[in-house]
Amino acid sequence: MDTVEFTPTPEQLAWTFGGVEPIMKVKPGTTMRLWCEDAYAGRVRSPADLPSQCIDINQVNPQTGPFHVEGAEPGDTLALHFVELEPARDWGVSTTIPFFGGLTGTDRTALLHGALPEVTWIYQYDSVRQSVTFEAARSDFRVDWPAEPMLGTVGVAPPAREVRSSLVPERFGGNMDTPELKAGATCYLGVNVPGALFSIGDGHYRQGEGEACGTAVEGAMNVTLIVELIKGGAPLWPRIEQDDWLIAVGSSRPLEDAWRIAQVEMITWLAELYGLDRMDGYQVVSQLAKAPIANVVDANYSSVVKLPKALLPAASAYDGMHRHLRTS
Amino acid sequence: MDTVEFTPTPEQLAWTFGGVEPIMKVKPGTTMRLWCEDAYAGRVRSPADLPSQCIDINQVNPQTGPFHVEGAEPGDTLALHFVELEPARDWGVSTTIPFFGGLTGTDRTALLHGALPEVTWIYQYDSVRQSVTFEAARSDFRVDWPAEPMLGTVGVAPPAREVRSSLVPERFGGNMDTPELKAGATCYLGVNVPGALFSIGDGHYRQGEGEACGTAVEGAMNVTLIVELIKGGAPLWPRIEQDDWLIAVGSSRPLEDAWRIAQVEMITWLAELYGLDRMDGYQVVSQLAKAPIANVVDANYSSVVKLPKALLPAASAYDGMHRHLRTS
Amino acid sequence: MDTVEFTPTPEQLAWTFGGVEPIMKVKPGTTMRLWCEDAYAGRVRSPADLPSQCIDINQVNPQTGPFHVEGAEPGDTLALHFVELEPARDWGVSTTIPFFGGLTGTDRTALLHGALPEVTWIYQYDSVRQSVTFEAARSDFRVDWPAEPMLGTVGVAPPAREVRSSLVPERFGGNMDTPELKAGATCYLGVNVPGALFSIGDGHYRQGEGEACGTAVEGAMNVTLIVELIKGGAPLWPRIEQDDWLIAVGSSRPLEDAWRIAQVEMITWLAELYGLDRMDGYQVVSQLAKAPIANVVDANYSSVVKLPKALLPAASAYDGMHRHLRTS
Amino acid sequence: MDTVEFTPTPEQLAWTFGGVEPIMKVKPGTTMRLWCEDAYAGRVRSPADLPSQCIDINQVNPQTGPFHVEGAEPGDTLALHFVELEPARDWGVSTTIPFFGGLTGTDRTALLHGALPEVTWIYQYDSVRQSVTFEAARSDFRVDWPAEPMLGTVGVAPPAREVRSSLVPERFGGNMDTPELKAGATCYLGVNVPGALFSIGDGHYRQGEGEACGTAVEGAMNVTLIVELIKGGAPLWPRIEQDDWLIAVGSSRPLEDAWRIAQVEMITWLAELYGLDRMDGYQVVSQLAKAPIANVVDANYSSVVKLPKALLPAASAYDGMHRHLRTS
Incomplete structure (x- = not known):
């Protein structure tokens, strides 16, 4: 190919x-x-x-x-x-940016505060150890993290x-x-x-x-x-498949709406995969979902919903596309 | 004792x-x-x-x-x-409850819809396998999950x-x-x-x-x-310590405010543990935090922020209270 | 009496x-x-x-x-x-209060900013003219406003x-x-x-x-x-009646939920007063409602919905209680 | 011209x-x-x-x-x-539209409800009386309103x-x-x-x-x-001037952010017109502003802040542009 x-x-x-x-x-x-x-x-x-x-x-x-x-x-x-x-x-590299970020007044959460301090942190990347090094700007705190x-x-x-x-x-x-x-x-x-x-x-x-x-x-x-x-089958919102997880991503404001979008998208996916009624799908996400926040800083906030494949019956999303791609 | x-x-x-x-x-x-x-x-x-x-x-x-x-x-x-x-x-047991929950109109998100169907799911708990069994209400879908x-x-x-x-x-x-x-x-x-x-x-x-x-x-x-x-040392918001994680929990509405609360509480905790400046603490949570949502259904929504101890220098929160309690 | x-x-x-x-x-x-x-x-x-x-x-x-x-x-x-x-x-008297107010980080909208300046404004009240006088704290701007x-x-x-x-x-x-x-x-x-x-x-x-x-x-x-x-007839949320207006007040966060509550309460009131179907009531508030915000600073935000009596058929809320009280 | x-x-x-x-x-x-x-x-x-x-x-x-x-x-x-x-x-004409509007689940406030009923209301417009006529869809309620x-x-x-x-x-x-x-x-x-x-x-x-x-x-x-x-002078957000009012419009989600934007824009305008310090401007809007909601249904929600010119010293926004246009 x-x-x-x-x-x-x-x-x-x-x-x-x-x-x-x-x-x-x-x-x-x-x-x-x-x-x-x-x-x-x-x-x-x-x-x-x-x-x-x-x-x-x-x-x-x-x-x-x-x-x-x-x-x-x-x-x-x-x-x-x-x-x-x-x-x-x-x-x-990471920085703060004036009036951008999750713990500052912004162009949307418009407040009367002046900007937070602007700081730039440079991280060295070690390709052998596959790690990055954080060095604090205002003290000698220093630590390695996996990339x-x-x-x-x-x-x-x-x-x-x-x-x-x-x-x-x-x-x-x-x-x-x-x-x-x-x-x-x-x-x-x-x-x-x-x-x-x-x-x-x-x-x-x-x-x-x-x-x-x-x-x-x-x-x-x-x-x-x-x-x-x-061909066909367009999901309403982005979906992600990993070897162990089915994932949906919702993006909106406020953050609960991003979460709602991802939950409903996942319930739709469960209906496609298992013919599961939406109320039963609602119950499955209620007891099984991981819900890590993605971002609370962009023009829309993003929320992720994840289901572990190991706790669901075997199924082939998109006719096994992910497995096909993993092994190709 | x-x-x-x-x-x-x-x-x-x-x-x-x-x-x-x-x-x-x-x-x-x-x-x-x-x-x-x-x-x-x-x-x-x-x-x-x-x-x-x-x-x-x-x-x-x-x-x-x-x-x-x-x-x-x-x-x-x-x-x-x-x-x-x-x-x-x-x-x-789990149920839907009229006008309560995250994917329905509620007393707060007041809408003109009628209530979603009311459904009760009974889960058998197997104390040997430490598992619960989900049985769908509207199909024969059935699966065991770890308790x-x-x-x-x-x-x-x-x-x-x-x-x-x-x-x-x-x-x-x-x-x-x-x-x-x-x-x-x-x-x-x-x-x-x-x-x-x-x-x-x-x-x-x-x-x-x-x-x-x-x-x-x-x-x-x-x-x-x-x-x-x-004696003393009251945190502003609930904190949780596990063997591997430092955790803060914020609760408010909208959900982004719950997340902000937990983030700022964690930055305060980092300052207490490491003398870390708040801007440096902001950077640490930006690159290191897990942020699983707790609930989007209660009178306030709750958001969790977690930091892995393994990626931070050794420190003793509350003079080692957690370790003391784990081994007592 | x-x-x-x-x-x-x-x-x-x-x-x-x-x-x-x-x-x-x-x-x-x-x-x-x-x-x-x-x-x-x-x-x-x-x-x-x-x-x-x-x-x-x-x-x-x-x-x-x-x-x-x-x-x-x-x-x-x-x-x-x-x-x-x-x-x-x-x-x-009016003041700013650290971390309280609508245009500042707060205990809920938890941010990393320091507090805004704390300022106290004393207003003289003139009982004859029924006015208050605003005097700017940081310039010689001065103006009278009706009490x-x-x-x-x-x-x-x-x-x-x-x-x-x-x-x-x-x-x-x-x-x-x-x-x-x-x-x-x-x-x-x-x-x-x-x-x-x-x-x-x-x-x-x-x-x-x-x-x-x-x-x-x-x-x-x-x-x-x-x-x-x-006796009986308890409204779900506070209602206010004036000579010219029917009013409902919703309080929650985020602000759109406070607004939704007040809208739905008003649609309920229209149903009580006129037997109006809820979809028709939805249409009436859509074209007729005033929606002044009440507060965006308290533990819940409050939103008001008002309908002008002059643009609705004559009706007697609570059996004419308001008129009775106005003339008693 | x-x-x-x-x-x-x-x-x-x-x-x-x-x-x-x-x-x-x-x-x-x-x-x-x-x-x-x-x-x-x-x-x-x-x-x-x-x-x-x-x-x-x-x-x-x-x-x-x-x-x-x-x-x-x-x-x-x-x-x-x-x-x-x-x-x-x-x-x-006005209608409800499936999954669009302020009192229904939407593409953003994604819920599990089916759509509200779809209804179309036709209003006759009387150009002489300058009025529109509302006719309820589900009863014989009928009323004229000023256009x-x-x-x-x-x-x-x-x-x-x-x-x-x-x-x-x-x-x-x-x-x-x-x-x-x-x-x-x-x-x-x-x-x-x-x-x-x-x-x-x-x-x-x-x-x-x-x-x-x-x-x-x-x-x-x-x-x-x-x-x-x-030439120059671009406002950050839309402003409106009427004979009696200075107005700013903010648009975002959640609704409190739209309100914050409009408030801060108005405080900026007060600084331009009167040299008013931002804390004093904060006080002026706190006591003087009208805050009618504009929309809670569009891709962003819009909130209006209005100040009555009669309660402020005389001033000429944009060098008297509005007065010039009113009289031209």
Whole structure:
């Protein structure tokens, strides 16, 4: 099957979902090796680099793509299977950003406080030990943490003519910022426009659930993925399958609505897999679901619902697509 | 050290935090063996028992207590260490309840829909295999799940003369409905009134994060716990310590505020343990926190923030109280 | 008919709804002349008095009452008609309070900001011109505004054994902080306990909708009211009737839930008054309702829905109780 | 000065803000007479027309425009003064729409309820009496209400390459659904792209605050407006000036965030007009603001804050632009 390698030039980076011409066409079944720039567009590189001085707010969270998937039509399901996520630099970076984040007044939670202090933390990445090192800015606290590479942003072009900033998580995917989007995961997205026009970006070497300060350990990433297409079956909201988990992601505000969306999407999935009545599905998620928060900082908040396959009867979501991709 | 056994009579059950005379006095260091009735007050026992017909809304979620802890003064910290939680019946029960739950219109999210169907699911508990069996109400779907006993409700009397229903999670603890309150956990609560006046109840044989339909696998529980008192040091919001995790619980609406509370409480805890500046603490939770939702159904929603001890320098919260209680 | 005058001593002030013995019994039909202390308990009297130094957080928003209404039983409707609200001092006061208010981080919207500046504004009240004078703290801006006396807090004892701080607005009324509670208004409250046990307080010489900074022009108030009792008919949430308006008040978080509650309560009222189907009632509020926000600062937020009587067919709410009280 | 008349053909209707080529260029100072189709695109015309059968969800809320304003640059302020709004048909229409509205489960507040009943109400418009007639669908309740024509949607192209559905209210204006946008009002919008690219639409013959069921008395509208341009001074969020009121509109979720945005925008405006310190401005809005809810049904909720000019010192916003336009 085809393999495609692609590293965008700075001019080729995409800043939106929708509104951008496809950078190339790919056939279903294609393996791709893609390079992704970090969310700061590579502009924050030392503790002295402050976002308010380095960043152009219209040029953050650059995406690699969009890719036109041949044969994809509205109502189809795009499957993106992440084979490998490999940090592409030996450092990552996180910062606070004025009036952005979960524990500060923001443009939406508009308050009369001045901005919190702006701080930049540079993390060294050790590719042998696969760890990152946190060094406190205001004391000598220092600790190593395992790297857990993930993609903050995976999405397709939105419906209804809209063009959305790559900072937004929505039905079309986008900036969901969930650690579940890691190597070994298959992401299912409903196709809204011919060709699907998917993009990926926002590599995180590590991220806590909620992404409290608004940024993870941001870093450029080499991503190996396989593109597949399922005719029909478009889920209403993004779904993720891992070897051990079925996952749905909801994004909205307030946070309880993001959670509700993910719960209802999962109940729908249970009905598809097991013919389970919705009230019985409601009971299953009530007793079985894990519900880690993804982000409480983006234009929509994102909430994840996970069910362990081991506690459900055997079933083949999308005719066994995930297993197929894992073994291909 | 003393051991106390107590099984309340129906007349001795408490329905509020605050507003109830202590059922007994206990000394710090006491081990207690307590029996807790289920949240339905034992009134729902078969699939034919519907909550709207069986339940008195003023008599739900009964608590065992309150217990007066000798020497406890406002500003002190009550430590409750859960040694063992053992299902006290061979069945548990979950139901939908009209206009209560996370995926229905409620008394607060007041809408024009009629109530969802009222359904009662009885779960058999197998004490040998330590499992519960789910049987769908509307198909022949049937599956066993491991029992994971926990307490939905642990709290002390509130401050400022208030008396709160046992359905409410708040600063004083109460109906937090987090699966983290399980055997091996130590719960730290700020004392608001002399004697602390703690109560426990709402045994769950198993519960998903979020408790979507509003009820877990509810069941009577035998609880073995150790009571300890720390002079001073009252946390603003409930904290939980397990062998591997530091945990804070926030409760409010909307859900993002519950999450914010738990995040800030954890940053305060990091400052206490490591002298970490709050901006550095903000960074630590941003990259390290797990953030499972506890409940999105109660009078306040509850959100948990967890940090893995293994990824932090060694530290002794409350002078090693948890380790002391684990080994006592 | 009886007339009762009552000015509480400092020891007689009530700080909660529920949990307090009635200060006296009154018969339905009684006219009462009551004196109410201001929400600061009279402790903030000059620009140099800062709340954080003057106030005991357990002694704020004192209430005059509770009064036991003879014959009132759970399920009945208490009608309180406000005949006159007269400022009892020649000054009022407003302040910011650390971590309290609508445009600051709070105990619930927990953030990492330090507190906003603490400022006290003293307003002179001119009883002849019935105006208050605002003087800016940080410039020489100065302007007179009409006094528009209202009561921030009107309520009865809560159900289900609860005792709630006088800072809380809820189903039982309480700290709703709506400017609609002014002279000429009749407030209908569902009775939860024998005798109803109503209290009033929190006089405002003037308040903007939302009460943004958390405090109005707070001032002691002389209140003349008539107490009436309607057997049965308890509304689910507080209703207010004025000569020209039907009003419902919802209180919860987030603010949209407070609004939903008030809308649904009004649709219920339309069904009672006109036999209007709920879908038709939904349409009436959609095209006719005014929806001023009451408060976005208290333990619950409060939202008001108002319908103009002039645009509805003639009807007699509660058998013409308001008209009866206006002319009695 | 120029006068322009324009009635779009169906093919010329715009469905988004941004992403559409300008339909014409206009000079600042131009008076325009524009025809606007109703939000149903004219497809719902009798009680038998149900939205789920008549409407293409990608073709709702059509806009007249966009118009390129000569000389407008990012950072400038577009002033649109509404001289006259005249119903263009002798009937208007409102409906419920499945899973859309304030008192139903929605795509965001995702619940397990089935849809509320779908109902269409046709209102006759009497141009002589300037009234609309409500006829209940499920009883013989019938009542006349004054027409109060307004525009639900007024906006410019968004920043940062985005294209947004005309259903969205945001910083760029859009579907705010506030009754304040009526004849005699001047709307100030920050310009994001060269030419501003403004559009208008969504005529309402009458609307309650909140727009509870999701639709007003929708109707085609003839709009006379004057376009003006102010160099610089772009407000962060939409502002409206009327003869008697200064108004700011915030749009977000949850509703309290929309309110916060509008409050802070108004405090900023007070600082511009009077040099008022932000803490003093906080006090002014606390005691003086009206806060009617605009909508609790759209993609963002909208909240209005209003200050009465009569209770503030004389001032000239935007160098007296509103007065100039009122008298031109």
